[in-house]
Amino acid sequence: MKTIKAQKLSKDAFSPYGQFFDFLNPTGFSLGSFFPDKALMPVSSGIPVGFSPLVVEKTAACIVEKSEYHNYAQEAILPIDCDILIHVAPASKQPVPQLTEAFIVPKGTLVVLRTGVWHLAPFPIDQEKAHILIGLPERTYMNDCIVVDYSKEDFMQIEI
Template sequence: MRKIKAQKLSVDVFNRFGSFTDLLHPEGHDLGGFYPDRVLFPVKFNAPVGFSPLVVHKRDAMIVDSVEYHDHTGEIILPLDTDIVIHVAPASNKLLPEKTEAFIVPKGTLVRLNAGVYHLCPFSIEKETGHVLIALPERTYKTDCVVSAYQENEQLEITL
């Protein structure tokens, strides 16, 4: 099984998968403590955005055995009370497990994944059980979600 090391989020490396901002330690131009438009989340068809809680768990091994993507939308991921690891692979018309990268996302850091980026449930790395806010256009999980399992020889393990 191939192993990949989770890396720190940086604009230079992560920008091809999406964008992010630290909500707990904002920097840059502000309007009296309000930091506008740090991450934009375009939504097609004027769909309402659903905000959904996701409960994540710390694992003995962070094994990536499947992925999902959304053709028509990105996805917002916001760890609320634990640092997490996310895994992503470039948007493509075929699975690219060999191009998977993993990133450490500190709690309070909002991540926006681009449409088409392969990903799946994050792993908690701090608490046994953590809480993550997921934002997607309403019913994306039903109408625009393609889940694929990796073959055993394509699966990978994320290390810190």
């Protein structure tokens, strides 16, 4: 099984997959205590963005066995109460598990994945359970979610 070393979020390393912003420690332009438009997630056709809770439990090992992507939607991921690991691979028509990278996302940091980026549910790091806010255009999980199970040879373990 391949092992992936999780890396700290940085603009250069993460930019091929999307953007991120630390909502617990905002910086940059502000209107007093309001920091406008720090993360943008465009949607088409006036479809509303749905904000959904995701609860994931810690596992003995962070093993990536499958991945998903969305053809027409970006996805926002905001860990609320603990740091998480995410895995991502470049947008492509076929799965590219060999190009998977892993990132440590501190709690309170919003990550917005670009359309087509391969990913799946995050892994909690420092707690037994993580509460995560997911932002997707309404019903994306029903009409634009392509999930691929990897063969055992392509499974990978994420290490910190």
